[in-house]
């Protein structure tokens with residue numbers, strides 16, 4: 001399967017909406033002109049809302065106290081879209097950047113989506129094109145003396161459905177919600193079948209000694225620091241729950257290729273934000 005390229009219809013609709021909004025603004029300005037409002041049955045002319053621009057705070061000489069708002073990211077050094085991907089799948093359509101999350105149905109994988117995989121170790125399979133990088137990453141951690149193992153790689157759609165039903169019935173069994181309500185709750189946590197990134201074969205969960213997977217687990221700290229060198233990102237960082245639609249996860253890393261991985265980890269952003277930066281970029285290029 002290939003990732004859907006940016007949908008031209010969506011761009012058209014967006015431009016349509018912008019044109020419509022512009023038209024509405026013009027119409028509303030015309031309607032508020034006194035000569036139109038004068039014929040209002042209600043008598044006096046309707047009040048024209050006056051927007052007063054807030055006075056600009058004067059910045060004294062040498063005052064450099066300006067701070068960017070929290071979460072602000074400088075995307076001025078975003079890699080050019082032509083640098084992404086390869087000849088077969090250029091730009092964001094490349095398999096490396098496939099986006100799967102529970103936030104939007106368009107980000108769900110189909111039941112028939114099945115990646116081409118090979119075994120890494122212990123019966124865990126990974127996307128064939130990224131298998132060498134995963135092996136190198138694991139080997140590097142172990143060469144540092146860490147004990148690390150894989151606790152999950154690929155997860156099938158069928159297994160996700162089983163998990164979804166299980167989670168929903170557990171909630172339902174508490175007797176507070178209907179089954180339908182319980183299913184909505186599970187869906188909102190991002191556990192809908194097809195919404196789990198593990199189905200791509202590009203995600204891996206690591207655990208340290210004794211199955212430990214906390215943010216403070218030393219081997220996971222090391223792996224977070226070095227993952228980009230092997231083309232991996234921390235997929236569910238703390239504080240980004242609303243962006244990814246998932247609880248933070250210390251041991252879940254995701255392959256994205258070296259170029260994107262380095263950028264994402266250096267900026268402390270998510271795959272959603274990385275992709276979004278390109279889409280926003282496109283929006284400022286108006287095609288009238």
Ligand SMILES: [Zn+2]
Nearest residue numbers: 203204205252
């Ligand atoms: Zn995971």
